[in-house]
Amino acid sequence: MIVTRALTKRYGSVLAVDAVDLNVRDGDRYGFLGPNGSGKTTTVRMLLGLVFATSGEIELLGERMPRNAAEVLPRIGAMVEGPAAYPHLSGRRNLSLLDASGPGGSRRTRRARIEEALEQVGLAGIDRRPVKAYSLGMRQRLGLAAALLRKPRLLVLDEPTNGLDPKGIHEIRDLLIELNKAGTTVFLSSHLLSEVEHLCTRVGIVDRGRLVLEEELDTVRGATGLVEVRSPDAADVASMLNGQLVSRDGENLLIRHGDPAALNTTLVAAGLRIASITEQRRTLEQVVLEVTGAGSDRVDAP
Numbered sequence: 001m002i003v004t005r006a007l008t009k010r011y012g013s014v015l016a017v018d019a020v021d022l023n024v025r026d027g028d029r030y031g032f033l034g035p036n037g038s039g040k041t042t043t044v045r046m047l048l049g050l051v052f053a054t055s056g057e058i059e060l061l062g063e064r065m066p067r068n069a070a071e072v073l074p075r076i077g078a079m080v081e082g083p084a085a086y087p088h089l090s091g092r093r094n095l096s097l098l099d100a101s102g103p104g105g106s107r108r109t110r111r112a113r114i115e116e117a118l119e120q121v122g123l124a125g126i127d128r129r130p131v132k133a134y135s136l137g138m139r140q141r142l143g144l145a146a147a148l149l150r151k152p153r154l155l156v157l158d159e160p161t162n163g164l165d166p167k168g169i170h171e172i173r174d175l176l177i178e179l180n181k182a183g184t185t186v187f188l189s190s191h192l193l194s195e196v197e198h199l200c201t202r203v204g205i206v207d208r209g210r211l212v213l214e215e216e217l218d219t220v221r222g223a224t225g226l227v228e229v230r231s232p233d234a235a236d237v238a239s240m241l242n243g244q245l246v247s248r249d250g251e252n253l254l255i256r257h258g259d260p261a262a263l264n265t266t267l268v269a270a271g272l273r274i275a276s277i278t279e280q281r282r283t284l285e286q287v288v289l290e291v292t293g294a295g296s297d298r299v300d301a302p
């Protein structure tokens, strides 16, 4: 759905995006993750033909960009930072102007389409209020409604939950999952680990303009080889598994073991009570820290 090859953008002496090879597949919920200033917005802008790449190639839906922008862009729903709208008009009116600029049938069909998009993002209830009176979160929702108008196969969203409160973030997340289940590929940029961790199936991590990892989230969050056990008989569990015990804090134990089911059977067979037993997986945060190296305070030898 999105393929880039050695995509590069230079602003004077700043290498904002450095030879990025993205591969977003049909059906992905892809999180493009990186700290502020790592090149996410610039990449998204290049994908959508809003800025020209210095070098490299882009394919969207199998078509070369920006060469085939006129053909490709109507099939994509996009939202980039700070979605634009006429401030003195209502959200509905803004959407209807946007809708009118594209093809799409009778007045009734258009109205139904706008209504559905407003409904999806939770803005259907506010009719007359002009966009200038919207909160940042409402503007984000309106931007998303605009992206959804044409029921795109691919959504490209730059920081879609920016400015939303936790409930709003949750609603947008549910909506994106629902759309994805119905067949829409979702590509979103974010600097929020938790957002990507909760929403995405695949992740691309960018650091100072370079793509340092692209992988399935399940693979990224691989098992650590440790099992977390909580037991009222923690002292007995600890002495039984002495060699494998990594740490103990009250009822909570961390045990070196590759198979939680087998460990559970062993403990229960020994008459020990197990309140919970879970395979420990790496967090996305750990992975990001690993792949982004020593971080911004690194001091290289001259």
Ligand SMILES: Nc1ncnc2c1ncn2[C@@H]1O[C@H](COP(=O)(O)OP(=O)(O)OP(=O)(O)O)[C@@H](O)[C@H]1O
Binding pocket: 011, 014, 015, 016, 034, 035, 036, 037, 038, 039, 040, 041, 042, 043, 191
């Ligand atoms: N128009 C521009 N002119 C000059 N430098 C720019 C321009 N746009 C971006 N940059 C620089 O390119 C680098 C990447 O910026 P970009 O906005 O793409 O990062 P980002 O990951 O989207 O960050 P954020 O999360 O803050 O939006 C930064 O160093 C930024 O200062």
